[in-house]
Amino acid sequence: MGIGIVPAVCPLVVAGASGANGVDVHELYRTSLPDIYAIGDCAAFACDYARGTVVRVESVQNANDMATWVAKAIRGDEKPYKAFSWFWSNHYDLKLQTAGINMGNGGTERCILGRFCVPQPY
Numbered sequence: 001m002g003i004g005i006v007p008a009v010c011p012l013v014v015a016g017a018s019g020a021n022g023v024d025v026h027e028l029y030r031t032s033l034p035d036i037y038a039i040g041d042c043a044a045f046a047c048d049y050a051r052g053t054v055v056r057v058e059s060v061q062n063a064n065d066m067a068t069w070v071a072k073a074i075r076g077d078e079k080p081y082k083a084f085s086w087f088w089s090n091h092y093d094l095k096l097q098t099a100g101i102n103m104g105n106g107g108t109e110r111c112i113l114g115r116f117c118v119p120q121p122y
């Protein structure tokens with residue numbers, strides 16, 4: 001089961017950033033406002049692994065990878081965001097791991113559910 005969140009993007013929207021579900025960013029993570037970037041849960045982008053559909057990806061991997069990509073872009077190494085989506089979550093003695101994006105039958109997600117040996121936070 002997965003549930004989502006409503007991103008708190010009010011200040012950006014009030015400032016004029018476009019977006020209906022979060023804040024829209026193009027492939028170089030820029031919002032529609034000059035020099036304003038958005039990453040992580042709040043950033044809605046056309047995702048290769050969702051067949052180009054505009055999605056927000058709510059995962060630690062996406063937040064971390066987007067942070068790395070945007071930091072490099074600000075330093076002049078601008079590359080479109082292409083990190084492959086993956087996700088893990090521990091539930092008691094079960095570890096859930098997914099790769100790809102769940103878009104129903106047309107998506108790329110593969111899921112592995114197994115027991116883990118070393119308890120980890122999260």
Ligand SMILES: Cc1cc2nc3c(=O)[nH]c(=O)nc-3n(C[C@H](O)[C@H](O)[C@H](O)COP(=O)(O)OP(=O)(O)OC[C@H]3O[C@@H](n4cnc5c(N)ncnc54)[C@H](O)[C@@H]3O)c2cc1C
Nearest residue numbers: 008011039040041042058059060061063087088089090122
């Ligand atoms: C219950 C729960 C379980 C989860 N489990 C998993 C999991 O097992 N695996 C996984 O990969 N992901 C999991 N996630 C998702 C993961 O936590 C998020 O994808 C990730 O934290 C997103 O990082 P972020 O930096 O985009 O946003 P956040 O971590 O939400 O950070 C945003 C920060 O901005 C601050 N903020 C908001 N508005 C303002 C403002 N106006 N001014 C200043 N600061 C502001 C917030 O207080 C917050 O600290 C889970 C999420 C939840 C809620």
